Amino acid sequence: MSQDRIKALQAAFGLTYHVPYALSAETLVGLRGKDVLEVGGSLPANFVLDEIGARRWFSIEEMEYWRESTATGHTQGTPPVQAFAAPLAAVTDIGALDAHAVLDGRIERLPASLHGCFDVIFSIAAFEHIDRMPLALDAMFKALRPGGAVFSMYSPIWSAHDGHHLPTIIDAQGRRFDFSSSPIPRWGHLTMRPPELHEYLLKHTDPATASEIVYYVYHSPHINRLFTEDYISFFHKSSFTVEKIQPTFPFQGPAELLEKAQKTLESLYPGRRHFLNNGILVVLRKPS
Numbered sequence: 001m002s003q004d005r006i007k008a009l010q011a012a013f014g015l016t017y018h019v020p021y022a023l024s025a026e027t028l029v030g031l032r033g034k035d036v037l038e039v040g041g042s043l044p045a046n047f048v049l050d051e052i053g054a055r056r057w058f059s060i061e062e063m064e065y066w067r068e069s070t071a072t073g074h075t076q077g078t079p080p081v082q083a084f085a086a087p088l089a090a091v092t093d094i095g096a097l098d099a100h101a102v103l104d105g106r107i108e109r110l111p112a113s114l115h116g117c118f119d120v121i122f123s124i125a126a127f128e129h130i131d132r133m134p135l136a137l138d139a140m141f142k143a144l145r146p147g148g149a150v151f152s153m154y155s156p157i158w159s160a161h162d163g164h165h166l167p168t169i170i171d172a173q174g175r176r177f178d179f180s181s182s183p184i185p186r187w188g189h190l191t192m193r194p195p196e197l198h199e200y201l202l203k204h205t206d207p208a209t210a211s212e213i214v215y216y217v218y219h220s221p222h223i224n225r226l227f228t229e230d231y232i233s234f235f236h237k238s239s240f241t242v243e244k245i246q247p248t249f250p251f252q253g254p255a256e257l258l259e260k261a262q263k264t265l266e267s268l269y270p271g272r273r274h275f276l277n278n279g280i281l282v283v284l285r286k287p288s
Contacts, residue, residue: 001023018124021124028149028283029149031120035056036122037059037060037117037122038057039121039126039152040130041061041124042061049100056100059103060107060110087104088103088105088111089109091113092111108135109139115143116144117145118145120144121149122152123151124152124154125154126152127154127231127282128163128279131221131224133231137238137284147288148286154279156179156278157231158189158226159190159227161186161187161278162186163189164188165222166179166213169216171208171209172209177209183205184197184201187261194217197214201213228280229271229273231280240285242283243284245282246280246281248280248281
């Protein structure tokens, strides 16, 4: 698909990275004519059914995440725009749902009524938020039909330079901080402990904001703080066959900076080597 067409779809549906990621999924695992379960997102019906050509598309969103995020004002990501059809746990008959539905719940608590109902698990910008990864992978395995696949692209992960995933925070002087415009130095969440980061932040913002940032970086339940190696280990130990694991979005910078960061981080985290990739692309397959 041409770049002009991608831009047109992004504009038409109010999407950004979602469009090229969906096209990547179509290339790698196929979405057209498939029954798809989206984990941690809710792409609009007219995009996934009419443009992508999926047969059915159900999305699992954890509404509690959005309730807390919007209540505090620290919204990050794309809140669902469609009303939920039902709590995930209440779904007893998939045939009673429309061809497109958004369900409130967590993939780890997938009811038995949805086992073996899907051809593809599609998940973008969500795996870094899943805190019970082995349980989640087991639920995805059960959700798929034999031969079904998981496609996921996600970032930033904890081991990345901006893996703190800082949500939008406004300090007392009206300065706006988030994970792409942060007072935290690159990999600072890995090289500093909470008291050290708090002390560092006091040079850049007020005490209340410094405390709030420390909470979100180290203690918020909305990111899992897994390293690249952790994901790889979980994938290989799951029931899936691993078809593809590709580190994505390598950090761009002077060679001297990268070498220094790599050396420092390897000394702090023995056995870890993947600190320069911002995310991961993974394709998993359920044996036929």
